[in-house]
Amino acid sequence: MNEIIDQISGYFETVPLWPFILFGLLGVVSVFVEILNRKRRADAIDNFRYTIETELADMYPQHKRWPKNINTYLCSRLPGMQQNFEVLRVFLPQDRLLSYNTDWNNYCDFCRNITDEKIAAAEQSSAADSSEGTKQSTHKESDPKEVFHRLVTDLLKHTHI
Structure with a gap:
């Protein structure tokens, strides 16, 4: 055993x-980079959630108006x-990028295509359905409020990584 220890000490x-x-410095630098990236990722998630919560406060999570x-x-x-969205995309794993981009595109399409007339028509049809006592979900379009809520929820699910 002493021979092995003498051989190792002779090597050093x-x-x-x-x-x-x-190698020690590279290890320390890599630990600092990892800590910095985790902080940046947490900030990106917080900013994305904060933007949605403040910009859409009247409509999400509880619909007010x-x-x-x-x-x-x-x-x-x-x-x-x-x-x-762009900042958060950098920190998502590659296998979730397609879902994230699809959810964002669906949300943008909804924002560009929704009109006050569509909302009024959906409210009138839901009022007519409730007065008749039956709902015919196969014949009417989805409620814009429900669609909006689902789209925002789909976006926010990417912040729970």
């Missing part, structure tokens, strides 16, 4: 220490949300 006496110091000119209202908020 003749080998330069700079490779060990270099639809603003007038809903198309203009939602489309005017897309650029700020787009910036946070």
Whole structure:
């Protein structure tokens, strides 16, 4: 056993220490980079959630009211949300990017295509259905409020990584 210890100590006496110091520094730098990336990822998630919660406060998570000119209202908020979307996308795993991009595109399409007339028509049809006592979900379009809520929930599911 003493021969092995003497052989190992002899090796460290003749080998330069700079490779060990270099690998130690690389290890410390990689730990700091990992900590920094985790912080940036947490900030990106927080910013994305905060943007949705503040920009869409009247409509999500509890629906309070639809603003007038809903198309203009939602489309005017897309650029700020787009910036946070792009930042968060960097931190998502590759296998979830397709789902994330699809959810974002569905949300953007909804924002661009929703009109006050569609909301009024959905409210009238739901009032007519409730007065008749029957719902014919196969013949009528989905309620825009439910669709909106589902789209935002789909976006927010990507912040629970």
